[in-house]
Amino acid sequence: MPHTCHLPATFRYVLLLLMLCSMTVGAEPVAATASENASLDEEIQTLKQDVLALNRELFILEEELLYPASTQVAVFLSLDVGEFFSLDSVQLKIDDKVVSNYLYTPREVDALQQGGVQRLYMGNLKTGEHELVAIFTGKGPNSREYRRGASHVLTKSLGARFVELKIMDNESSEQPDFSIKEWE
Amino acid sequence: MPGITRSWALLLCLIGITRALAAADAPPTSVRDLQYGEVLYYYFQQDYFNSIVQLQVARQQQHLPHHATEAELMLGGLDLSYGLRDEANRIFQRLLSEETTDVSTRNRAWFYLAKISWQRDDMDAALQAIERVQGNMSAATRTAAINLHSLLLLQQGNNKAAISLLEDTHSGKHWSPYLGYNLGIALLRDQQLKRGTKQLDRIGDSHAGDEELRLLRDKANLALGYSYLQDGNSQQARKTLERVRLEGPLSNRALLGTGWADSESENFGAALVPWLELSHRDSTDPAVQESLLAIPYAMTRMNLHGRAVAQYNDGIAQLLAERQKLAQSIDAIQQGDLQELLQQHDLGAGNGWLQQLHLDSEAPALRYQLALMSSHDFQEAVKNYRDLLVLKENLSTWKSDISAYDDMLAARQARFEAHRPAAQQALQGTRLQQLQQRYATLSGALNRIEATDDTSGLANPDETRQWQQLQKIGAQLSTLPDNPDTAALREKQQRLRGILIWQFQSDYKPRLRQARKQLAELETLLDESQQGIDNLQQADLDTPSGFAGFSKRITDNKARIELLATRTDATLLAQGSQLEQLAIKELEQQQQRVDAYIIQARFALAQTYDSALQSPTGEGSAP
Numbered sequence: 163m164p165h166t167c168h169l170p171a172t173f174r175y176v177l178l179l180l181m182l183c184s185m186t187v188g189a190e191p192v193a194a195t196a197s198e199n200a201s202l203d204e205e206i207q208t209l210k211q212d213v214l215a216l217n218r219e220l221f222i223l224e225e226e227l228l229y230p231a232s233t234q235v236a237v238f239l240s241l242d243v244g245e246f247f248s249l250d251s252v253q254l255k256i257d258d259k260v261v262s263n264y265l266y267t268p269r270e271v272d273a274l275q276q277g278g279v280q281r282l283y284m285g286n287l288k289t290g291e292h293e294l295v296a297i298f299t300g301k302g303p304n305s306r307e308y309r310r311g312a313s314h315v316l317t318k319s320l321g322a323r324f325v326e327l328k329i330m331d332n333e334s335s336e337q338p339d340f341s342i343k344e345w346e
Numbered sequence: 347m348p349g350i351t352r353s354w355a356l357l358l359c360l361i362g363i364t365r366a367l368a369a370a371d372a373p374p375t376s377v378r379d380l381q382y383g384e385v386l387y388y389y390f391q392q393d394y395f396n397s398i399v400q401l402q403v404a405r406q407q408q409h410l411p412h413h414a415t416e417a418e419l420m421l422g423g424l425d426l427s428y429g430l431r432d433e434a435n436r437i438f439q440r441l442l443s444e445e446t447t448d449v450s451t452r453n454r455a456w457f458y459l460a461k462i463s464w465q466r467d468d469m470d471a472a473l474q475a476i477e478r479v480q481g482n483m484s485a486a487t488r489t490a491a492i493n494l495h496s497l498l499l500l501q502q503g504n505n506k507a508a509i510s511l512l513e514d515t516h517s518g519k520h521w522s523p524y525l526g527y528n529l530g531i532a533l534l535r536d537q538q539l540k541r542g543t544k545q546l547d548r549i550g551d552s553h554a555g556d557e558e559l560r561l562l563r564d565k566a567n568l569a570l571g572y573s574y575l576q577d578g579n580s581q582q583a584r585k586t587l588e589r590v591r592l593e594g595p596l597s598n599r600a601l602l603g604t605g606w607a608d609s610e611s612e613n614f615g616a617a618l619v620p621w622l623e624l625s626h627r628d629s630t631d632p633a634v635q636e637s638l639l640a641i642p643y644a645m646t647r648m649n650l651h652g653r654a655v656a657q658y659n660d661g662i663a664q665l666l667a668e669r670q671k672l673a674q675s676i677d678a679i680q681q682g683d684l685q686e687l688l689q690q691h692d693l694g695a696g697n698g699w700l701q702q703l704h705l706d707s708e709a710p711a712l713r714y715q716l717a718l719m720s721s722h723d724f725q726e727a728v729k730n731y732r733d734l735l736v737l738k739e740n741l742s743t744w745k746s747d748i749s750a751y752d753d754m755l756a757a758r759q760a761r762f763e764a765h766r767p768a769a770q771q772a773l774q775g776t777r778l779q780q781l782q783q784r785y786a787t788l789s790g791a792l793n794r795i796e797a798t799d800d801t802s803g804l805a806n807p808d809e810t811r812q813w814q815q816l817q818k819i820g821a822q823l824s825t826l827p828d829n830p831d832t833a834a835l836r837e838k839q840q841r842l843r844g845i846l847i848w849q850f851q852s853d854y855k856p857r858l859r860q861a862r863k864q865l866a867e868l869e870t871l872l873d874e875s876q877q878g879i880d881n882l883q884q885a886d887l888d889t890p891s892g893f894a895g896f897s898k899r900i901t902d903n904k905a906r907i908e909l910l911a912t913r914t915d916a917t918l919l920a921q922g923s924q925l926e927q928l929a930i931k932e933l934e935q936q937q938q939r940v941d942a943y944i945i946q947a948r949f950a951l952a953q954t955y956d957s958a959l960q961s962p963t964g965e966g967s968a969p
Contacts, residue, residue, distance in 0.1 A: 199924060202917070202920050202921060202924060203730070204432075205917055205920075206429070206730050206733070206734065206917060206921065207429065207430050207431070207432055207433070209734075209737065209910070209913055209914060209917055210428065210429065210430060210733065210737065211430060211433060212910055212913075213737045213740060213741065213910055213914070214395070214398055214399060214402065215402075216741075216744070216903065216906055216907065216910060217395075217399045217740065217744075218399055218402040218403050218406065219899075219903060220744055220748070220903060221399060221400075221403045222403060222406065222407070223751075223896070223899050223900070223903065224747075224751075226896075227751060227754060227755065227758075227896055228754065232881075238380050238383070238384070240377070240383060269391055270387075270391065272390065272391075273386070273387050273388075273389075273390035273391045274387065276386070276390045277376075277377060277383065277386050277390070278383060278384070278386040278387030278388070278389070278390045278391075279377055279380055279382075279383025279384050279386065279387055280384070280387050281384050320877070320878075320881070324380055326380060345380055
């Protein structure tokens with residue numbers, strides 16, 4: 163709602179003058195610019211799509227080249243609710259070797275709390291048994307420092323394996339639960 | 347300048363109201379495929395680029411069997427958020443053309459199509475699409491659709507239809523304060539002042555739990571206050587405008603209006619209070635500039651001509667300084683400072699990137715960012731510019747990464763060649779065949795034992811040895827003459843034989859089960875070994891051509907990266923230029939307004955001098 167209608171006559175004159183100015187300044191160039199802008203917008207859309215397609219192709223190429231299905235292992239992390247645990251960082255060890263140390267930003271924790279799942283690690287493992295150990299650090303109930311681990315023996319066969327590290331609230335104990343689950 | 351920082355963040359919230367409402371449901375967060383959860387991880391960080399890439403990769407790798415339709419709808423929504431309106435349009439049209447698409451998905455597709463048409467300024471198409479949203483739908487979709495529908499009707503000037511739509515919704519569970527605000531505005535525009543006033547007053551007097559609602563409350567009070575002013579009800583106007591928060595992003599306009607409300611009541615002394623407060627605020631704001639003229643105007647009306655002259659002179663000096671600053675800003679933008687500043691920010695911050703701009707609010711090129719960002723075209727241009735910078739960085743990263751792929755491929759090839767002789771030897775060997783034959787023999791023996799109930803066939807080595815000994819002893823005893831000693835021995839042999847037979851019979855079934863189980867495990871192992879051999883054979887055949895395939899893909903993609911990088915640079919240049927033109931156009935309009943204020947102030951100053959000369963109080967003597 164324009165506030166100018168209440169101005170005394172002298173001020174209204176100012177605004178009228180302004181309107182006249184803005185109406186007369188380069189009406190034609192504006193039309194030309196609009197068409198240029200439209201084609202620039204189309205080019206940006208096409209370019210974005212082309213770069214997206216390139217990224218899709220390169221991600222798949224990278225995965226096939228670096229992590230062939232026969233040895234591929236991907237470890238994901240999810241957070242369910244998160245009322246009794248505020249995640250700060252995760253350390254992941256496979257066969258006693260640290261393969262990932264991840265420190266979370268508040269933005270990432272928020273995305274996890276809303277239902278997002280993070281790909282924490284991607285690597286290669288030979289067929290056979292391997293021990294996964296995840297150490298979670300953060301704030302537990304009553305904002306106390308909290309550090310807990312979970313372990314799992316993964317039997318790697320020939321196909322790609324997906325593993326999920328899950329942090330869930332345990333309503334009955336009012337404590338967080340940490341578990342590791344393999345996906346088929 | 348903390349005031350600016352705060353206002354900037356709040357202004358973004360203000361812009362965000364429509365955006366937040368214009369989004370239909372959040373995507374389902376019940377994750378049944380891990381890769382779908384990964385897409386959500388990026389989505390919730392508003393990283394639409396990576397969200398789209400991960401979604402496309404997961405679909406190509408067939409990792410989303412449980413989220414196929416949602417993924418398609420989500421991709422359309424992501425494309426739209428990422429500015430790919432044409433692609434989003436195609437996806438939603440395709441979803442609508444499929445007979446299998448359910449009602450909920452159809453509603454969301456129509457909603458997004460309406461939004462796309464709205465963004466393209468095609469109001470008729472937008473209205474046609476939004477009218478197709480009907481039937482059962484979630485509360486979030488219903489509220490978002492009604493909001494968009496009412497905005498479209500208001501934009502078309504069809505206030506009555508907007509009122510009817512919003513009033514039909516009013517008592518339902520889909521009602522939100524934002525819809526209430528739209529209803530209030532529609533009623534005022536339709537000259538239903540009493541009802542419109544009541545509607546906005548309800549929002550303006552409400553308890554607001556969060557910042558967005560507080561902003562909506564300020565908006566309602568501002569709109570209502572100016573409506574009262576227009577209606578000549580200055581007392582109510584003042585009361586309403588005073589409810590706008592003093593530190594909020596709308597406070598300048600509220601202070602200006604409060605002064606005008608007092609002025610309308612001929613209470614010029616009171617009008618000076620908000621205007622003087624306003625005059626000390628950020629001089630880039632038109633409301634502040636206007637206060638520089640309003641203050642001496644009030645003083646003139648109070649017959650304080652001398653002070654008015656001083657204030658006019660002071661105001662003219664400030665406006666001239668402002669004009670100078672505007673010229674400096676235009677000059678800085680023409681020199682490329684705006685683009686340079688935009689390039690200095692962290693691109694990884696998603697939409698937070700825009701909020702970081704206030705850090706450089708003192709730099710001439712960004713001094714008028716508040717005014718610039720209130721323009722939709724400029725906002726879109728900045729977003730596109732930022733997206734292009736991200737693309738440039740993305741391509742640069744891939745360019746560096748892909749150069750290492752050749753080395754990795756060479757290393758894999760070398761490793762393959764090193765292991766190949768041993769593998770080929772393994773392929774040519776007959777060990778697995780021998781094992782398979784032994785398995786066949788064992789399997790046949792077990793079948794025979796089971797068919798003939800040969801309980802001794804499953805005896806363990808000790809029992810077999812004992813059985814054979816007893817058989818041998820039995821044969822020897824049969825050759826001995828009959829006498830009591832022999833009879834005792836024969837009886838003992840028979841007893842032991844009976845015990846052994848009883849043992850065979852009682853252990854037969856568990857042993858048979860155990861044997862079957864072991865045989866099955868053996869079969870699995872042999873199958874896996876065969877699979878391994880098959881894979882090895884396939885790898886031996888495929889891998890050399892696979893290496894060639896990888897090599898070609900790497901080479902092709904290197905060329906693609908180069909081409910896209912060149913295109914991105916050219917587009918970035920064009921977008922940067924468009925951004926500068928938009929900024930300069932806006933600042934030139936500001937210059938025109940300041941010029942007009944200066945002319946007006948000089949004109950009013952001359953009038954004030956005249957009045958001062960005629961004033962009987964003598965207060966009007968020139969300073």
